[in-house]
Amino acid sequence: MAGRSSGHTAGAFDIRTVIALLFAIYGVVLAIVGVVQPQAEIDKAxxxxxxxxxxxxxxxxxxxxxxxxxxxxxxxPDEAERGASPE
Structure with a gap:
């Protein structure tokens, strides 16, 4: 795996991290609503x-x-490894 050692990771800019953050926020909000909602609303479902x-x-x-x-x-990949050769 020599190709994976050069460069740096995307970190917080990875789209999976952004999607996970959105799902976590909405999930926590829904869980809180589920805990505090009245029994009448649960009976409707x-x-x-x-x-x-x-x-x-x-x-x-x-x-x-x-x-x-x-x-x-x-x-x-780092800037130098992108093959920035003048054309």
Whole structure:
């Protein structure tokens, strides 16, 4: 894996990190709404607290995306290695 050693990682600019952040924010909001919503609203959804379960699912999805971004980072080549030859 000699090609992976040169360059630097995309870090916070990796699209997977941005997607994970958005899913985490919406997931936490949904989980909070699911915890504080009245029982009458849960009964309308056939007794399933769908906001809570969807929020938990979104947070788990965000954790998977962050793990994927950490385990398989995108390597951005350095400026000198991009082949910046005059044409």
């Amino acid at each position: 056939a007794g399933v607290n769908i906001n809570l379960w969807a929020g938990i699912g979104m947070v788990v999805f965000a954790v998977v995306f962050v793990a994927w971004a950490r385990l398989r980072p995108i390597v951005v």
